[in-house]
Amino acid sequence: MAEEKKLFKVTIDNITVDVEPGTTILNAARLIGGEVAPPAMCYYSKLKGSGGKCRTCLVEVAAGSTADPRPMPKLVASCRTTVMDGMIVKNITSERVIDARNGVVEFLLLNHPLDCPVCDQAGECHLQDLSYEHGKEGTRYEFNRRTFKKHDLGEYIQLHMTRCILCYRCVFTADQLTNKREHGVLDRGDHSEIATFIEKSLHNDFIGNVIDVCPVGALTDKTFRFKNRVWFTKPMDAHRDCPKCSGEVQLWMRGEEVYRVTARKDEWGEVKDTTDGKPGWICNECRFEKKEARDWVIEGPSHIDRHSVISQGHYEKLVTPKDTLPEVMGGRPPKLIMDIHDVSEVNRPEIKLSEIEGPAHSDDFNQ
Numbered sequence: 001m002a003e004e005k006k007l008f009k010v011t012i013d014n015i016t017v018d019v020e021p022g023t024t025i026l027n028a029a030r031l032i033g034g035e036v037a038p039p040a041m042c043y044y045s046k047l048k049g050s051g052g053k054c055r056t057c058l059v060e061v062a063a064g065s066t067a068d069p070r071p072m073p074k075l076v077a078s079c080r081t082t083v084m085d086g087m088i089v090k091n092i093t094s095e096r097v098i099d100a101r102n103g104v105v106e107f108l109l110l111n112h113p114l115d116c117p118v119c120d121q122a123g124e125c126h127l128q129d130l131s132y133e134h135g136k137e138g139t140r141y142e143f144n145r146r147t148f149k150k151h152d153l154g155e156y157i158q159l160h161m162t163r164c165i166l167c168y169r170c171v172f173t174a175d176q177l178t179n180k181r182e183h184g185v186l187d188r189g190d191h192s193e194i195a196t197f198i199e200k201s202l203h204n205d206f207i208g209n210v211i212d213v214c215p216v217g218a219l220t221d222k223t224f225r226f227k228n229r230v231w232f233t234k235p236m237d238a239h240r241d242c243p244k245c246s247g248e249v250q251l252w253m254r255g256e257e258v259y260r261v262t263a264r265k266d267e268w269g270e271v272k273d274t275t276d277g278k279p280g281w282i283c284n285e286c287r288f289e290k291k292e293a294r295d296w297v298i299e300g301p302s303h304i305d306r307h308s309v310i311s312q313g314h315y316e317k318l319v320t321p322k323d324t325l326p327e328v329m330g331g332r333p334p335k336l337i338m339d340i341h342d343v344s345e346v347n348r349p350e351i352k353l354s355e356i357e358g359p360a361h362s363d364d365f366n367q
Ligand code: SF4
Pocket: 163, 164, 165, 166, 167, 168, 169, 170, 171, 194, 213, 214, 215, 216, 218, 219
């Protein structure tokens, strides 16, 4: 008989869960969900080796394990620390953690420009959300922010190096999804920057995924840049038969127009698994070249779990008011008293507004 696997009990913010040995504190907290899960700006469950760079996921370990219940003296990165049986962890219940997180956000914002009003990532930026929760109103920083020479990452991807928080997610994406990594982090310390070697453009079918993993607006979609604010668009799940990727995407639409195509995201802002259980990375063709509604089979409004402005203003849970008229009419269809087209010339559908040069005037309708 197969031996039953022993699970570890870990208590995070007074909630106990059973997890497999080897699980990190962050993933254990994600099993509980909600506020108990620490924010993560560099860890990305689908990218091997990610995490340990940004320190936003710091937690306090109040008891190391049942065998050795001593607390850990320093706060630990929950994305890199694995649980022990009987471990007690504090996240939002620890003042030390909240204080440290506020400090990390202040640190991340030292060099990050406050250009949300013109940044395409605004509305779905993890740093923006984090600064609403942990940021300060003012800054104590008196020096000039970092500046960089412009780098061209090809026809589809825009790099704003000043916004980069050096989380390395894009480097891991390029490393693990493409067979020829052409970009990485160059230099060290505050000179570190994401750059392409000898300024090569990135031409790989899956390189567009760096846009989805970037937690800030450092890597954005050139085909969507400045076209619309993301909260005015309507996210819809859609798919197509794609020979290169799963073809399962999210369309960001306004009316019938497709403004942007991205991979589908889960509540942690990470690429969701597809219906066959594989990570749902999408190819460049689906992302950048299929911008017509007719290219896709639209499934319906996307469900957005993430607590962010993008979870507002879409139509998934639209409740239409009850149509009481047929009831009032005793089941009979409402009676059309008169058809406006029969009695008025105000509405003249044969006049095409888009063909009139300049603004339309009454003369245009009185010919
Ligand atoms: S460009 Fe974006 S994904 Fe890449 S390291 Fe910078 S912040 Fe991270």
